Amino acid sequence: MRFSTATLAVAALVAGASAHMNMASPPPLKYKGNPNAKTIDSDITSPNVPSTFPCKGALDVFDSAEGASVATWAPGSQQTVKIEGGANHGGGSCQISLSYDSGSTWTAIYSKQGNCPVDTNLAFTVPSDAPTGDKVLLGWTWINHTGNREFYMNCASITIAGSSSKREEIESAAKPAKRETAFSSRPAMFVANLEGKSDYCVKEGVDVLYPEPGPDVDTVGSSGGPPVNCDTGAAVTGSTGSGSGSGSGSSASATATAATSAVATTTAAATSSAAAATSAIATASVSIPGGVFVTSPSGGASSTAAQTTQQTTLQTKTTVISVPTSAAATKTSSAAPATGSGGAVSGSQTGACSDEGSWSCLSGGSSFQRCASGQWSAVVPMAAGTSCTPGTSDTLSIARRAMARPIRRSLTSWSM
Template sequence: MEAASNHAQFSSSPTLTVWKTITMRITTLAFGLSPLVATISGQMQMSNPPPLRSEFNPYTTDRNVDYSMTNPLRKDGSDFPCKGYHLELSTPLGEPVVKMQGGKLYRMTFTGGTSHEGGSCQVSLSVDGGSTFYVLHSYIGNCPATSGNNTLSFRVPSDVPFVQRALFAWTWFNKLGSREMYMNCASVTTLHEGPDKIDFFDRPRMFVANIGNGCTTEESEDVSFPDPGPELTIKNLAAAPPIGLCDPSKIRAPARKEKEKGKNENKEDNKEDNKEEGCSGPADKTKEKTGEHSVTLIPGSFVIGEAD
């Protein structure tokens, strides 16, 4: 009887019951958070230039910071491009974080944990608010690097248009894991320098896949971009082509139309500019415009030198 009584008192002790409840809740919470923590810290993200809504961006407010910057784009493409943050380009959150001078070399950096055994990446520029992205450089294989310093070097074309708030984009197609597309975008100011070997608007469009657009990348393979552009770094000669409707020629056609439209629209503007300002052409007009804007430059700018 005494043993039974002690057992009853042990089971019904209020203090012990509360302690057990707290312990169980803490354990449950810890197990519940583990996958979330792994997701947040396990991917890669662009850190410099700092993307829109990034914790590294000095113009991101506490209430607007996106701590899921490492997440891929949605499978249905509903947040393409830039996770939807390109729509904030004209707001205080879209202040440019760096200037990119045509003809110079730059370096971007990553931060994060798992690189999914690398993959393939591109860096691109949009000078029309995110409607069109033109490839600056493609990296096939080992991107991001599976070990060592995660940086990518690229050249800004000399003939890049002057745009106060352009979009610089890093896109990544991981080698291992689910078929996904990662994309971070930063607001930058682009500065025109002069003619380039290839017209800026003749560069290929940014490769898009794995977001419900009929084009996918192959599992456990580095993707080989159908049209990587003239500036290319290859770390895997055995990279696999994408699967599905990925023909870049069907994507590039509108770019040429936009280019011709822009040329026709600028003809009359250039004539008027020459009469009123006495300038010798659109290049001079561009240089004059650059002096009208102040550009915020983050300390430790990632300019690494001029292109040859």
């Protein structure tokens, strides 16, 4: 059965008769709670129709003073989108998406399937490789569970910049490790119930299970079901396309490289600045299940960009260590910048490997590799001021070099 334009139009008119739901934080464009808004949408809780999609017709103020950023989020940071309103239609499914080209293309970064927005706080993590920019659109979309077949969407202007806080790094370390997904490989925002904008419809009484929810997804309840083709009623399976596009404008072009890289930082690198500040001598015994390693990219990546993300549990004890004042003790080891030449590093391993998850610290202790997905990774330099114990084993022992004077130091071990 085809959902006609007339049917959807009537549904929108009926929906407008009562309050529904809208994004409240960060405050969307044309929202009464947005400090930059002069043009107020008094019907912001109503669903989108084809003529107001995307962002419920609010993009006409995005490039004006009314479209100034209302929040700054760091890649890798934990964030919460808050929803308000009086008619949640029994829940449904929601997505959080980002657009770097003024709303032309959207990349889904979080999906909640079921109970949304009955639970009005959507907590998620911004992808660690999300491109930076000061003209980024954040989109909240909702496909309701009961009532008229609708599609809701509000958009806020935000900035993606900076880095996540130390507290967020520690909290993230306590979570199970998982393979990072490149921002450019995340799925497109899913659209349904909008004739002319999508071929997909969602039946009443169903919490839509997105064909491609992405790696960050929460599923609640037992009412989940697939979308259907609006013409045939057949369940939709398979890919709905990648969400990333070439984009336009200075913000998008300045971050094109970041958008195509699934790169993060090792725990050692992420904590190097803090360790330097406290002059810590640390020895880390790292044991991580195979398959969570992300190999470093080739090309013009910097040495800090050619690291890997590992989840850690932080345990700290303090003692007093007397450090020799000899010249040898002051010598530090720094990693050579990664290059795109592809040349082999002395002692490095190449090709297939059988001991999945094992580590190989190269001679000299200034770089390492890992056996991941049956192949040895590219050589990754150690963070400045650290070295590993040469050899191949199930653990990677990392030692931080000492300062050349007696000092109270914090011995910190990371057990992964």
